[in-house]
Amino acid sequence: MARTVAVIGGGISGLAAAWELSRSGADVEVTVLEGSDRLGGKLRLEDVGGVRIDVGAESVLTRRPEAMTLFEELGVASLTTHPAPVGASIVSRGARWPMPKGTVMGVPSDPESVRGLLDDDEVRRLVDEVVDGRTEHDLSVGDLVDTRLGPAVTDRLVEPLLAGVYAGHAREISVEQAVPVLAAAAREGRKLTDVAREAVAAAASGPMAALPVFATLVGGLGTLPEVLRARLTEAGVALRSGSVVRELARDGAGWVVSTGPTTAVLRERFDDVVLATPAAPTSRLLRHVAPAAAEALAGLEYASMAIITLALDGPVLQVLDGSGFLVPPTEPLTIKASTFSSVKWPWLADAHPDRTYLRASVGRHREEASLQRSDDELVEVAVADLRAVLGDALPEPVATHVQRWGGGLPQYAVGHRTRLAPTRDLPPGLALCGAAYDGVGIPACIASGRAAARALLTRRTSAGTVLG
Structure with a gap:
């Protein structure tokens, strides 16, 4: 009889865990439970001026193999593309300097x-x-x-x-x-x-020296969850969005996962559970089944941020002379970075030669005041800061989009690894993954998800249960 596995959280870590389980050759039935209305987490495409464009993570580090390996396995390696060979800059004392x-x-x-x-x-x-x-x-x-x-x-x-x-x-x-x-x-x-x-x-x-440092997919990195959804569905994985998990309880050698509204709670039993949620919800779910791990995760802080995407009419302006710039906190600007997307990504410029895209990011840890503005105000701030750096020739955007990532990035405070040690000592049949633990980049999250899946399979096999 197949073992049942619930993956709680449908971001890239949870999807990677489900993918690993589906490819393991083990006799498992996998269900992904995502609380929001969509899969993908910080990988997201939105329509800006008639073009679907990344409004979250836009690239992966190629010096780590996990994302590139996943591209190969999913059959999308031919869509891999790299940034243009142009430099970025840093703003210092009001001027831009080459990175x-x-x-x-x-x-x-x-x-x-x-x-x-x-x-x-x-x-x-x-x-x-x-x-x-x-x-x-x-x-x-x-x-x-x-x-x-x-x-x-x-x-x-x-x-x-x-x-x-x-x-x-x-x-x-x-x-x-x-x-x-x-x-x-x-x-x-x-x-x-x-x-x-x-x-x-x-x-x-080294062996990776010839590769560009970063990569994405033609069409945007936000296409990755869409491809994963299709491949996982083909593999028989059940993908359920809008399924908020309210409680996790031990049930003999397995687990009961409770979802749905408080007036109509659905309780389902699974043999194993992967928790691929941020620290706070993970802590709540572990409160009664792994209290030491729950306490450790409860203290992990997160930073909120927003990405403001701007569409300009016409081809790339001469002032957009690189891939973008970074802003130190010593500068009197609100934005902390800007990416000249149509310059950085040739696929985007080739697909839309009469439209220029760029984006700016706002928000640092414990600086929520910068985000306590309306979307229109954030656009105004971004445009004003961009003009302060690039000059007043920057035209008014013809379309804009503001993507807020509340509690989007975990903060690895001093002693992080030691503080989270209890999360590595969990009851059988339970595994954790995600950005909270050993890396916030997409390859690190993919690695975390796949490692959590392998840990469950290995633990069950070593305990005497034959899988597959």
Whole structure:
């Protein structure tokens, strides 16, 4: 008799878990329960000026294999496409400076590469890195860089890059979790600049060196959940949106999952459960079945953000001379970044040559005030900030879209890995996955989902239950 598995959460982590289970060869029946009205989580397409365009995550890191492998398995590898070979920039002291090449999360391998973006005194402080012994404990990325290279490196290089990944603050984010190569340097008592130089050299000569760093799919990364939906349905996986899970309870060797409105609760029994939901709902569901894990997850904070997409009439303007720019928090701007989508992604420009798309992001951890504006106000702020950086020649958009991601990005605070240790000790038949644990990028989430599925299958097999 087939074992039944519930995957709670239909973002990319949950869909990856379901995909792994469906391909395992084991005799399993998989049901995905998604609380919202759609699958895909932070992968989302919306119509902006008559064009479906990404309003969430738009690319994957190719140096991690998980997303590219999934593209192959789904039969969409031929649709893989890469950014145009144009550089990005960083806004510093009101001007745009080319993004330095050869950095590790903003830590330069060559101090001269950041001269101009940093002033002479700040470059001199960077060059005079002093290593004062070894650091055995976790600390924030910003505190480590401040001490070693000076606060200007943190403020103008590290902060904008980390904000792009976590929408957080460098002086609060765990170096062990976010930039392990710098954490290793701290433990070994080595210079950060030396380690950055070695890491850059290794990446340039490694097996992935010939690949562009990022990739997406023609049509947008938001097409990935649509492809997964079709393939999972073909594989017999039941996909149920609008199914809010209210309770998880032990039932002998299995689990009872309760969904639906309080006036008509549906209780279903499953042999195994994968929880692919954010920390807060996961904590609530674990409260009675894994209280230590629930408590650990209850303390995990999230950042909210918004992505404002603008459509301009006509071909790409000359001022959009790169893939976009990042904004350090030291600058008097509300937006933290902008992507010139029609420049960055040739497939988009080729498909829509008479329309130019760009987007801006707003919101950092504990800076919700910047989001307490109407959609129209956020568009006005984004356009004003873009003109402050690019000049007043930027025309009025002909179409706009505001996508709010409330509680969208988990914050890996100092000690994150240790704090979440209880989540790795769970009752049999239960597994967790998602951005809360070991990486917020799409490849990391895919890896997390597939690992959770394998853990369930392995645990059941080793316990003496033959699957398949």
